[in-house]
Amino acid sequence: MRRLPLIAAASLIALATAAAADTGIDITIYADNQALVQDTRQITFDGKVQRVEFKNVSAQIRPETASLAATDMRIIEQNFDYDLLSPAKIMENAVGQTITLVRTNPATGAETREQAVVLAANGGVVLQIGNRIEVLRDDGLPVRVIFDKVPPNMRADPTLSITLQGAPGTREASLRYLTPGLGWRADYVALYDDKTGTIDVQGWVTLTNNSGTTYENAKTVLVAGNPRMLGQSSGNYRQPYRGEDGEGMVEAGTESGTRERLGDYYLYPLGERTTVANLQTKQVSFLDVHGAPAQHGYEIRFGWMQTSDSPISAATVYQFSNSAKGGLGDQLPAGIVRFYIRDSRGQAQFIGENAIGHTPMGSKLSISTGQAFDVKVQPVVEARTRVNDRRWKTTMRYTLTNALPKPVTVRVVQGGLWGDVRISAESQKSERRDADSVVWNVTVPANGKTDLTATFDSRY
Amino acid sequence: MRRLAALIVAMSLALPAQAQQRQDVAASAPSDVSVTIYRAPSRNGGSIQLSNLGGFAVVMETRTIRIPAGRSRLRFEGVVDGILPESAIVSGLPGGVLEKNRDAALLNPSSLVRAARGKVVTLKRTDPRTGKPVLVTAEILSASDQGVVFKTSAGIEDLRCSGLPEMFRYSSGAEGLSARPTLSVLTNSPRAVTATVTLTYIAEGFDWSANYTALINPDGKTMDIGGWITLANGNTVSLANARTQIVAGGLNRAYVRKFYNNQPQVIARCWPQQRTHQIPRKPERPYQLVSPYQGYLDDGFADADSIVVTAQRGRNLEMASPPSPVMMASPPPPPPPPPEQLGDLKLYRVPQLTTVAAMQMKQTRLVEQRGVPFERIHTSAISAANYGAGEERPGVLVLLRTKNDKASNLGLPLPSGAFVILQEQFGLPMRIAEPILRDTAEDEKIELGAGMSPDVTVVRRTIRREGNRHWIEVEISNASPQAIAFELKVPTYGNWKIAESSVPWIKRDGTPVFLVPLASGASTTLRFTTSDN
Numbered sequence: 001m002r003r004l005p006l007i008a009a010a011s012l013i014a015l016a017t018a019a020a021a022d023t024g025i026d027i028t029i030y031a032d033n034q035a036l037v038q039d040t041r042q043i044t045f046d047g048k049v050q051r052v053e054f055k056n057v058s059a060q061i062r063p064e065t066a067s068l069a070a071t072d073m074r075i076i077e078q079n080f081d082y083d084l085l086s087p088a089k090i091m092e093n094a095v096g097q098t099i100t101l102v103r104t105n106p107a108t109g110a111e112t113r114e115q116a117v118v119l120a121a122n123g124g125v126v127l128q129i130g131n132r133i134e135v136l137r138d139d140g141l142p143v144r145v146i147f148d149k150v151p152p153n154m155r156a157d158p159t160l161s162i163t164l165q166g167a168p169g170t171r172e173a174s175l176r177y178l179t180p181g182l183g184w185r186a187d188y189v190a191l192y193d194d195k196t197g198t199i200d201v202q203g204w205v206t207l208t209n210n211s212g213t214t215y216e217n218a219k220t221v222l223v224a225g226n227p228r229m230l231g232q233s234s235g236n237y238r239q240p241y242r243g244e245d246g247e248g249m250v251e252a253g254t255e256s257g258t259r260e261r262l263g264d265y266y267l268y269p270l271g272e273r274t275t276v277a278n279l280q281t282k283q284v285s286f287l288d289v290h291g292a293p294a295q296h297g298y299e300i301r302f303g304w305m306q307t308s309d310s311p312i313s314a315a316t317v318y319q320f321s322n323s324a325k326g327g328l329g330d331q332l333p334a335g336i337v338r339f340y341i342r343d344s345r346g347q348a349q350f351i352g353e354n355a356i357g358h359t360p361m362g363s364k365l366s367i368s369t370g371q372a373f374d375v376k377v378q379p380v381v382e383a384r385t386r387v388n389d390r391r392w393k394t395t396m397r398y399t400l401t402n403a404l405p406k407p408v409t410v411r412v413v414q415g416g417l418w419g420d421v422r423i424s425a426e427s428q429k430s431e432r433r434d435a436d437s438v439v440w441n442v443t444v445p446a447n448g449k450t451d452l453t454a455t456f457d458s459r460y
Numbered sequence: 461m462r463r464l465a466a467l468i469v470a471m472s473l474a475l476p477a478q479a480q481q482r483q484d485v486a487a488s489a490p491s492d493v494s495v496t497i498y499r500a501p502s503r504n505g506g507s508i509q510l511s512n513l514g515g516f517a518v519v520m521e522t523r524t525i526r527i528p529a530g531r532s533r534l535r536f537e538g539v540v541d542g543i544l545p546e547s548a549i550v551s552g553l554p555g556g557v558l559e560k561n562r563d564a565a566l567l568n569p570s571s572l573v574r575a576a577r578g579k580v581v582t583l584k585r586t587d588p589r590t591g592k593p594v595l596v597t598a599e600i601l602s603a604s605d606q607g608v609v610f611k612t613s614a615g616i617e618d619l620r621c622s623g624l625p626e627m628f629r630y631s632s633g634a635e636g637l638s639a640r641p642t643l644s645v646l647t648n649s650p651r652a653v654t655a656t657v658t659l660t661y662i663a664e665g666f667d668w669s670a671n672y673t674a675l676i677n678p679d680g681k682t683m684d685i686g687g688w689i690t691l692a693n694g695n696t697v698s699l700a701n702a703r704t705q706i707v708a709g710g711l712n713r714a715y716v717r718k719f720y721n722n723q724p725q726v727i728a729r730c731w732p733q734q735r736t737h738q739i740p741r742k743p744e745r746p747y748q749l750v751s752p753y754q755g756y757l758d759d760g761f762a763d764a765d766s767i768v769v770t771a772q773r774g775r776n777l778e779m780a781s782p783p784s785p786v787m788m789a790s791p792p793p794p795p796p797p798p799p800e801q802l803g804d805l806k807l808y809r810v811p812q813l814t815t816v817a818a819m820q821m822k823q824t825r826l827v828e829q830r831g832v833p834f835e836r837i838h839t840s841a842i843s844a845a846n847y848g849a850g851e852e853r854p855g856v857l858v859l860l861r862t863k864n865d866k867a868s869n870l871g872l873p874l875p876s877g878a879f880v881i882l883q884e885q886f887g888l889p890m891r892i893a894e895p896i897l898r899d900t901a902e903d904e905k906i907e908l909g910a911g912m913s914p915d916v917t918v919v920r921r922t923i924r925r926e927g928n929r930h931w932i933e934v935e936i937s938n939a940s941p942q943a944i945a946f947e948l949k950v951p952t953y954g955n956w957k958i959a960e961s962s963v964p965w966i967k968r969d970g971t972p973v974f975l976v977p978l979a980s981g982a983s984t985t986l987r988f989t990t991s992d993n
Contacts, residue, residue: 086606087618087731100615104623109589124732138736142623146615156577156602185716187546192803204560206546212723214636274559277636281545283560296803307970311904313710316804336714338547338662341803343705349496350518350662351803352711370711372804373873374901380970386955397970403873403901404801447903 025218027276029207031225031334033183037215039175045166049076054160058179059212066160070173073166080161085154091121093151101129101136102144181211182276184222186335187283188356191348192294192318194341199294199320201328203287205268206335207276215276224333224358225265248354253362255324257331266331289328294320298408299368300377304416305394305456311376311401314410315368316352323362332359339369374403375410375444382453391457393424398452402444412440412452419459426454482646483532487657490521490538493702495816496807497666497691501713503876508667510819513694515667516542516713520660527554527649534657536643540697542665548643552657555649563644567637570726573603575633582631583612586624593625600628605724607731621730665694668706670826670877672897674860674908675889680942682833683860685870687826687877689808691816698817704824708875709805709899796825798872806873832869834862838913841949842920844956844990845930852920858893858910865903874900881910915940916978918948928992929959936976937983946976948986961988 026038043052057066063080083089101114116127116134125136137143160175184207191200205222209215260267270284298314318339321327334357340348352369359365382395402408415437423430423438431439444450500514517540525534534553545562565571583598601616602609608619619626643659668691674683689706693699799806810824840854860881864870876899882889893911900906917937924931938944950958950965950972958965958972963986965974974986 084604084606085602085609086604087609087729088606090609090616090618091731102622104588109587109591111588124734124736135736137733140735142621142730144617144621146617148615150601150609150611150616154602156600156604189549194803202549204546271558277561277563277565279564281562281564283546283548285557298804309969310898313899336546336716339803343802343807344800347494347520348660349705349707349802349807350498350711351707351805353714354712355714355716368712370709370804371899373709373806373899374804376901376904378969382967382970384955392955401901401903403903 025215026221027182027215027218028221028223029182029184030223031183031185033180034178035180035182035211036176036178039177040172041175042170043070043166043173044170045073045164045168047166047168049163049165051161051163052173054162054175055157056213057158057160057175057177058181059158060179060181061158061160062178062180063160066175066177068162068164068173068175070166070171072171073164073173075162075164077163078160079153079163080158083154085150085156088121089154090147090151091118091125091145093154094118094147095121099127099148100146101127102146104142106141179211182207182209184208186224186286186333188287188332188335188337189340190318190337191340191342192296192351194296196291197293197295198291199318200290201287201292202285202289203330203332203335204283205286205333206281206283208281209276209278212278214278217273218276219273220270220276222268222270222333223262223265224268224331225263248356248365248367249359249363250319250366251364253323253331253360253364255360255362257361259331266333268333287328287330287332289330292320292328293326294318298372298375298410299366299413300410301413301415302379305381305396305414306379307381308379311378311399313371313373314375314377316370316372317366317368317411319364319366321362321364322359327362329361331361332356332363332365334358337367339367375408376401377410377412387457390459392460394456394458396454396456398442398454400442400444400450400452402446402448405446407443407445407448409441409443412442414438414454417456417458421456421458424455424457427452430454483528483530484535485525485527485532486535486537487523487525490523492522493699494520494705495666495699495702496705496707497668497816498707498711499669500667501710503667503669508669508690508692508821510692510694510821513665513667513692516662516664517666517693518660518662519699520658523657523659524654525657526654527647527652529649529652531558531646531648534645534647536645536659537640538697539641539643539659539661540663540665540695540699541641542663542695543641543643544662544664545643547662549660550645550657551660552655553645553647553649554651554653554655555647557645558648559646561644561646562641563636563638564641565637566641567634567639571637572630572633573600573608573628573726573728574723575637576600576628576630577603579633582629583610584625584627584629585622586626588622588624598628603726605727608726608728618730619728663695667692667694670708670875672827672874672877672879674832674879674881676860676881676883676892677831678884680836682831683881684830685832686828687874688823689826690821690823692821693816693818696818698815698820700815701813702816704810704814704816706808706810706824707802707805708799708808708873711805796828806875827872827874829869829872832862834860834868835945836910837861837947838916838944839947839949840918841951842918842932842934844950844952844958845992846922847925850921854918854920856913856916856918858913860908860910862906863903864900864906870906871902873902874906876900879908881908913940916944916946930990932988932990934974934986935983936978936986938978938980941980943977943979946978948974948976950974950990952990955992956990959989959991959993962986963988 024040028036037058066078068075095118098115098117101116103112114129116129119126119128127134127136184205187204187206189202268286276282297317297319299317300314322330322332336353336355338353339351341351343349354367354369378399380397382397385393387393398412400410417436417438428440433439440452442450442452496518498515519540548560550557577600580597580599583596585594585596587594596612598610598612600610609616610619668689670687670689672685672687674685676683691706799808837859838856839859840856842852842854862868864874874897876897879895879897881892883892893909895909919935921933922930923933934948936946952972963974965972976984978984
């Protein structure tokens with residue numbers, strides 16, 4: 001590998017110097033499929049204007065973000081050559097030039113060589129051979145075409161080349177650029193123990209490299225947070241889609257962790273240099289907590305006052321905190337939490353997953369893992385009466401059923417209370433969470449049923 | 461000699477820590493396998509297509525590894541190809557897990573020639589006169605989906621233009637490329653040890669479905685319900701002698717960006733190859749400015765798209781159904797054990813060890829309940845008010861109604877699935893209907909639609925309207941040879957209600973219902989008024 005760039009430099013691109021061996025690659029990976037690569041190499045400056053080529057840069061490099069830093073040097077021009085060397089491209093570049101044709105006599109196998117000038121290469125190739133004009137391979141017989149040289153701007157791989165002038169000597173130079181194709185997120189494994197009401201949580205950072213290039217022995221830092229990128233709207237960073245039930249972070253934390261920070265972002269440096277191979281998924285642990293307290297509950301949410309002709313499963317919700325006291329004791333970068341529970345033989349079984357957003361330390365989380373088989377709620381509009389031209393009365397009955405051999409508590413949320421909706425009667429005390437919704441915590445006995453009724457006084 | 465030793469020391473110091481003395485160890489084949497299969501989120505019945513399975517499985521494998529002291533890379537080969545590498549859990553390593561990797565860069569002809577770009581290889585050509593092979597040294601300049609360009613002492617040319625056999629021989633390039641996607645773990649063991657390691661991971665390309673049969677007994681009052689679980693593995697890896705479980709219930713999946721190899725395959729072809737009449741016109745470059753950020757923006761767009769839940773998957777009804785449970789129903793097996801509670805889900809165990817083979821469907825018994833009493837109900841719904849629509853003649857649906865409780869010889873969780881309702885006629889079971897059952901817990905009611913009845917006719921007329929009051933007449937007639945229990949639903953919206961009626965009615969789930977028993981050949985007329993006052 002070392003030998004060949006020299007051959008190439010000598011024979012094909014007389015002026016170019018290949019940037020020598022890497023002395024180190026540093027990668028900073030952001031959570032949104034974007035990375036900053038710093039590629040440090042030794043460059044021998046000859047004091048004159050010279051072109052330096054950087055091979056093995058990310059195949060998805062954003063060339064407009066590339067910059068080279070070295071002492072005693074000025075940059076004259078920076079080029080990113082992505083004109084891929086292919087049979088068609090080399091022919092198109094040979095227009096007006098002389099090529100060699102090698103034909104084989106089909107009867108004897110004798111080879112004959114001819115010089116030809118390429119007149120045009122628009123789809124097919126038109127050649128001038130002496131005084132006659134021919135279309136290449138129009139007779140359907142094989143003809144080998146031999147070119148003398150590769151056009152100077154054509155590469156087998158995307159290559160960054162920089163024209164510069166520096167004081168003579170060999171020095172380190174750092175090339176920095178942004179590239180998509182490298183990204184990471186967190187993956188959590190949460191094992192819930194029903195008997196003790198605790199969870200064990202392992203956190204892994206999962207980084208993926210789909211950039212087309214392998215980064216050998218890279219020092220890697222992961223950044224949690226979402227820096228604004230070109231083409232994204234400012235502000236209004238949205239948490240990932242979570243579905244309706246379970247709200248992810250229900251109470252934002254106010255504790256500061258011990259993690260390194262960069263502005264408002266958290267940094268997760270990997271412990272040691274590692275090779276991030278192309279098409280690789282790599283995981284490194286960052287969190288391992290045992291026995292944090294957690295609660296298992298049920299929640300159901302109705303967007304409007306509706307009748308359902310069959311019972312609807314309540315969502316299974318697990319609640320825990322990431323506070324230093326009685327919690328996981330770390331901030332949680334955005335990712336996916338997978339819940340497991342042990343079956344009767346002690347084997348951990350998967351019971352559902354959900355996405356969480358970046359969660360500061362000290363937050364309370366409520367994560368829905370799915371729909372409960374045995375805990376259901378059937379909402380019914382019992383009556384709807386016009387009180388007068390401006391007011392209506394709606395009586396709702398929610399039938400909660402529990403086919404489990406133990407009592408459960410279901411959090412019933414009735415939303416869609418637009419305007420000045422009042423509750424004029426209810427079978428148990430509700431909590432008005434905000435103008436739009438109301439919450440009841442309803443206990444359902446083992447293998448039993450509870451009816452919750454409420455009368456809403458509304459404008460519509 | 462000393463100089464050499466010093467050089468080695470210097471080299472090893474220069475080498476990064478990771479590369480020092482790292483040994484590569486393969487784990488044994490799995491000795492104990494457990495697989496738990498989960499359904500596609502959108503599945504509630506219908507057939508399974510092996511080529512497009514939307515469910516997944518959690519696979520647990522126990523393997524033995526001889527771990528050397530110090531740093532080593534442990535390879536787990538033969539994991540299911542649908543593995544989600546980020547879900548892998550490795551336990552039982554004395555040195556813990558430093559890093560988990562999954563390498564998807566595979567060894568194939570394309571990756572081999574790609575890896576050889578810029579390298580010197582041997583080109584084996586054919587002498588056109590003698591037909592004998594000729595070996596030439598060549599350097600591969602470029603290899604892409606557009607073609608392969610190489611350089612020899614003669615000059616630069618393309619592969620496959622000579623019309624005679626040509627191929628490259630490589631001396632290296634296979635390093636770092638694996639035969640199959642491989643999961644590996646970096647560990648640092650304090651001592652050499654033989655460890656039993658458990659690997660747990662989620663893999664896609666599995667699914668299962670529940671299929672029930674309800675055979676109506678000659679008495680017309682009870683039915684025998686049987687159910688089968690059909691499970692399928694659409695992966696290329698078989699799980700031999702596996703403890704097999706199935707989980708029923710709705711569980712959340714988080715949808716994430718999938719990770720694909722976007723490198724095109726290398727294609728060796730001569731250009732141009734076509735004769736004049738075959739040559740396509742070269743596409744002209746459109747004269748417009750192209751944003752340099754176009755690619756990036758597109759990428760961002762795809763990103764936003766990828767978080768949309770895309771659970772809906774069209775079912776191809778033309779595909780073959782799983783082998784019909786009907787055919788296997790002859791000797792009644794004992795009722796299978798009830799499922800185990802797993803959090804808020806249900807876990808079913810396949811009683812014996814079984815092999816979940818690649819590209820295979822397999823069936824196991826789910827329920828076997830005889831003599832389930834049911835009511836046969838004829839029902840239809842009419843509107844509480846209509847204007848100028850004239851007569852309404854709603855269709856009449858036949859419902860088989862029972863309750864999932866012990867009194868009805870049921871009382872066990874029934875995961876959602878497709879039912880086939882059968883009744884014997886001429887000594888043969890005849891298919892009556894194929895309704896879908898949703899996840900049904902103990903003590904819930906069960907209503908199975910058993911088709912439309914042509915024998916029962918319902919005609920609704922508005923006799924008179926006055927302000928917000930409508931006078932309605934409904935004529936119901938029964939031409940069937942049996943007495944029927946008819947239920948007429950009058951769904952009411954807004955302030956509409958039934959004001960007066962000639963016959964009593966009840967309210968069920970917020971909807972007024974008239975219960976009308978009707979003898980064979982009888983007809984009756986209901987009269988009532990609805991109002992919006």
